[in-house]
Amino acid sequence: MMDELLYLTDLFDLYGALLTERQRDCMEMHLFEDFSLAEIGEELGISRQAVHDNLHRSQKSMEAYEEKLRLVERYRKERVELGEIHGMLQKLRQPDNEKAVDEILGRLSFFLERGREV
DSSP, rough: OHHHHHHHHHHHHHHHHOOOOOOHHHHHHHTTTOOOOOHHHHTTTOHHHHHHHHHHHHHHHHHHHHHHHHHHHHHHHHHHHHHHHHHHHHHHHOTTTHHHHHHHHHHHHHHHHHHHOO
């Protein structure tokens, strides 16, 4: 369940702008505000079933984009690779190169932190 939620969040982060405004609103309330279907329906003035259908169509649309573009797959692979590089750099730290390692880690952390914001 948590893996699916994280996957949906990644899909939304990368493809959410391609959804309709209503689909984006439903997905944002569902994913980020933890609204129930009834709460989303009440907020948007639509039925619970309409919310369910909207979320289902949104997910299917985003999955179709991912099937063609593979951006989430690439993003996740890059995050793993960056984390491994970060760990390897930490192991290279020696008294005579601490400043250089710190500079590289600082630059790398920009990308690691940016990924968490997305």
